[in-house]
Each structure stands twice: as structure tokens, then as C-alpha cells.
Amino acid sequence: MKDLHTRHKAVLPDWLALYYGEPIELTHGEGRHVWDAQGRRYLDFFGGILTTMTAHALPEVTKAVAEQAGRIIHSSTLYLNRPMVELAERVAALSGIPDARVFFTTSGTEANDAALLLATAHRGSNQILAMRNSYHGRSFSAVGITGNRSWSPTSLSPLQTLYVHGGVRTRGPYAALSDAEFTEACVADLRDMLGQTRGVAALIAEPIQGVGGFTSPPDGLYAAFREVLKEHGALWIADEVQTGWGRTGDHFWGWQAHARSGPPDLLTFAKGIGNGMSIGGVVGRAEVMNCLDANSISTFGGSPVTMAAGLANLTYLLEHDLQGNARRVGGLLIERLRAICAQLPGVREVRGRGLMIGVELVRPGTDEAHPEAAAAVLEAAREGGLLIGKGGGHSTSVLRIAPPLTLTVAEAEEGAAILERALREV
Template structure:
């Protein structure tokens, strides 16, 4: 089926707010390694990995075999009303990797659902509906997660089950504190946090939730140490801290397994999803045992932590640990950042290159430094024409997001940099 025909059918039955990339959207029909092939036979190097989800790449034998092994049992589903061995084994591994004392794990189907669960835990434990969130953040598309999303382009409703106060810090490039050095920037953001608590809340706030690197917001990140300084203030008030690791988890940032570790912080809870399943639908929360057990009503998850997704996720985690993909992300991420910063020196249309590991954002600007979504859109389209798939985001839609599978090779990296250089030159 041609893309145009499928697009017409898509628009007839799918909601108009369901975003699609490109003027002529494509269907991914097959994939292997770090390359995908569309329905019309064109192959691309994938530098967005299904929004960071295909973290190991495509057609990985160890993961596929684990899924097939579970399928061969005939048990695709049993619900959490029954014991699930792979679920328990995966929870044990994540609890250990988290570094959270006496950690317990609850599995969901997505990052949105994971963040909703974390908010429920925190508000129940603290008996407060007040939440602190960061400007320019994104945490999901459900009722409470839209409420804490600090990005107008992704906030579908002003209605909210919680009361949210917004804090500076996550998006440094356009911050009013941009010109400050790291130390003064952190101090200014901490002062803002304290003032927000004192002036916009009653003090008994449930939690702060933050992405160590903002994903949809354009792969923006504060100086290392900001969240350590935030946590010191939060502890004064007894406010819980939740790290949204949906995009930053599993070693993608290179230097640490969890993004928040760059700030020397052990959060009260972390949420996760995306790369854990390498394409399977799975997410969850790992939290201190007392916090996880704060719910005093019965609950289950019909599909969360099902036998197929947990079998695949367990194989995914084992693969990335056995092959030290965190180290690969650190090494190749450094080269990716270096190559892009060289481009930025040549082309003033690039205002900022940022990120860690294989999670890199390129912000495009106009002559006066204003957001330039047109240039980002041109790079998105031209990269595709040259055989490279990249992502786009940012508050103003002017950031190209690069997050390839963590199994990326040096040759593939150089290929991508060559294509991006051509795309930026054209933009």
C-alpha cells in the first residue's frame, strides 16, 4: 500500500491532533540494526529510535528469542492477580539498579501512566494535591500529567486534579539566568524555588517532579548539581522528589545509568518507560518501599508487567548491561556533540548544541537569536531525503532531537554527521 493511500485512511479515522512527521509521512515496514525501511522500499539510518524507545535497535536476537519463548508457552497475559516470574525478576533488577533504599517497583504500560502513578503515590503519602514542576517540562498526555506539563504546545487542558507551581531551571538557553555561570545559575534557580514554595503554596507540597534532561522540551538540561541543591530545599519542607527517567534512563546519557545521578541525588521515586522494552509497551515506578505502600486501597494493573513485556524488558536490560551500552553512549555521544559543535561554529543558524550521551539537541535560531522552527523543519525534511530520521521538539518547535539506538557504531555516527552537515547547510 502506498503512503499516500494509507495517509488518507489515517486522516479519515484517526484524530486530527495525532501528530505525524513530514509533509509526506512514511510507514516503517521492516528494520534491522539501526536501519529501518519504509513501505515503499526506502531505507534510513534511524537517529530517533521510535522516540528513544528502540534503545537497543532492531531485530536483536536475544530480545526476540525471549519474547518468542514466552509466546511459545501460550501465556500472553494473566494480569497481576497471578504471580509472574519475569515481572518479579525484572522488578528485582530495577530495584537494585535504582539505588533507592528498600525499593519496590510497580509496572505500567507507558511513561504517562508511570507518572500518573507517581503523582498518586506522592499526593497520597503527603495528603496534599500541591505539586512543583519545571517550566518547559513534559510528563505525558493524561489528566494529571498534562497538568504538570510546562509546555503550551502539549497542554490540551487547563483543568487539573492537582495544584501546580512552576520552577525555573530546566531550560537554560532561554532562561532569564542564562548569562550566569553554573554556580550563580544554580543559586538563582534555588532562590526561585524557595520563593515559589513560600509565595504560591501552603508549604505542605506533595512533591517535585522533574526530567533530568527535558525530552519533548528539546533535550534541555541544567548544570550538574542543580537537583542536588533543589533536593536540599525540598528536604527542609518534607517535599518528595520524583525523577522522570522515561527518556534519560538505562544508560542513555552515557555518564550515568540514570540521568539524576549526574546531580548526586537519590530520589524518592523514579519513573521509567520507553527504552526498557525496546519497543514493547512497558513503564513503571521504582520508589522507596514506604512510599510505594502508601496506597491504602486495592489495586491491580491488568496489562502492566504482563508476561510478554516483562520477558522482553528483562532481556533488554540484560543486553544493555552485558554489552556495556552505557559506555558506548558516552563515547559516541561525545563525538556526536563534538561534530555538531563544529557545525555550530560554521553555521550561525545553530544557536545551541546540548545534551549528554546519545541524547543530543540542536536548537535553531534566527539572526537575532529568536527561535527558528523553519530551519529545524527544513533539517528534519532534508535529513529524511538524505536517508536519516531525526526528531524535532522544543517549546518553539525549533530543536532537532538526536537519540539513536545505543548500539550505534562509529561508522553510522560519521554517516549521520555527514548527512546533518548537508541538511544544515541547506537550511
């Protein structure tokens, strides 16, 4: 393992982060478990950053990939592609967007990049509104609209970005307000900002901020934002890379918690739909999706193999009501973690929805973020046989819990027990 780590450092950039003081190599997985190169088994509560959505080595997906690979692996979008059309039809129908069109990419970053291109071209403006504490990817344009300093290495950008209040409910200048007052204050802030701009193209927002520590506004905030945006002709882009496909339990898409004003103009997706295969995409109103007046293709977006995987994975998710499982098992897990953490002075908040749960750590007796504790809990949980993630706003002090959506009640209890031991130890 040390030899592989040495080789990794010799050929890969320093900023390519690795978890753990002694990084581990994952060699195989099954269901909700993975194994490292030493043969040690772990309960996986992070799923490759919310990407292994159904299960590791799901037979239906591996079979679909193998069968498609045996026929043809690649063709590009220059040729008709039956699996791509079939998956696009299903995504369009599920999106809730009338007369929708779908464009497939290879990642969530590229999906957000495509949405920004479409919105700015449609509106003839390079002005974008984004949320404070947000994360939208690692490309030049996506970094330029990311409101989380930890993940934004440059201030240079092809876009003019203005950051709006509202993504973090329990911190910031409006934290002490009621939900209704919070929404009212954030809408007033948005309205004031739009009054000082010229032709904003779009607002891009994660319904639940992922890298930002699984924070979210009160339900309905983005619906209220949408009504103001419409007054100015601006679009709403819902970044559903982490919240989509039923992970939140209550809804299939995160935007549906803000559904009063209807679906977004553009919706980006990735991660879970491929269950580990590289699929991303953007779905939106035909008027916006068709606005480009230059040629465009995708070499790898919508490849036959990844589309076959996406179709099999989506079919499994819907037929087994994994959204309902996320709601039921996730609800039990959140309540179990809240009961555990109520006794621990170093835990500020347990928050989340479905199987998308954040545990925010602070220095006991203060509201000050405690990234060292989060790193220590991450290590202790791994030592106990549990893999989790971490994130947060100004520092990585939030434990991120997002298991595959097939998680059982017994596995939820097992994971909670391991995490309790790790939290108490730290």
C-alpha cells in the first residue's frame, strides 16, 4: 500500500486529495460493502461521493454493461444511439419539465458547464447568480461560480458571478430568523441584487448543498426566488448532481421541495444515475436547449455502454422503490444519529433528508468549526469498518453520510453504532 501511495505522489498532482493518513486502495465491492487491498471489509456510507447509488456490483448493471460492451462500446453522438435515446426519453419524462430535451455528458462538472453555456447563450449575458457555500465542479467555468472558498482555487472566470444568501439555514446574518422571515430576507436580498444588475442569465443552485456540508434552505425558498427571476427573464438551473434520483427520500428531485413555481428551466444530473459509470447531463425546456447556433457534439457523452448502465440502474431504482427506502431507512438513521449526538457537546447539528445526512462538528461550547475533529472521526470510523465523507463551508468540519439507496435497517444501525464509537473516541 505504501508503495502504491509513493507511486501516486510521484505522478499525480499534489492537490489531488486522498482520504486518511494512510490512504486505502479499494479493490472490490458488493452491495453496501467494499474491501481494501488487505482484504478488510468496510460498510460504505459514502458510495464514491454519492455515486454508487444502488449497490456495488449490482448484477443488473454489470450484466447490461457486459452485454453492451460485447456489441459496441463507442460511436459518438454523430450516429444514432438507441440506448442514449431510450435513457433520454426516460430522463425527460421524469424531469417534470414540459417538452424537455436532454444532453448527456461524462460528469456533473461538464453538465453544469453545458447548462451555463446554454443559459448564457439563451440570455445573451455572462452574469450568473450562485449561492454562497455552493459547489458546482472543477472546470474553469464551474469553479468561477463555486461559492465555497475551499474548492475555488482561482478568482479568474469567464463569467461575472454574484453570490446570493439562502443556501445555509443555520449560519450567517439571517440564521436567527424564522423560516418565513429567512425566506423573506433572502428574497429581498435577491430582488435588491437584481435591481443593480443588467440582464442576469440565470441562478444556479443545489437544492441541498453537497460539498458545502449537506445544508439547505427552508422548503419553498427557490420557488420564491423563481418568481423574482421570472420578473427579470432570468433562468433557474437546479444542480441535482447530488440530490437527484430519490436520494432525499421525500422527492425524486431536490427542486420538488420548492415546486410552487414549477420545474426549473434547466436541471443538471450525474453521479448516481450511472452507479459508478461516467454519466452526467442537462435536461431543460426545448426553447433553451435548442438555442445554440453553432455546431456541437459529444465524443464520449451518451456512450452506448454508459447509457446501458444508466438504463439498467434507473429501472432497478424505480422497480424497487429506492426513493421510498431512502425515506424510510434514512429517516430512521437521522433520528438515531440525532439521539446519539444530542449527548455530545462537539456536535452542533445533525441535518439532512433521506440518505443525505450531515453531522456538523464544532469546538465544544462554541459555534466554531472543528475540522481537526472531523478528520479524526473520519479516521476512527474507518478503523471501525465504516467509510464516510466530509465537507463544509469555511472548513471541512461536517461528516457526510450518503450510503447506497438499498441500505437496510440493520446496516443503518451498524453504521450508526460505529459512528457513535468514533465520535465518542474523538
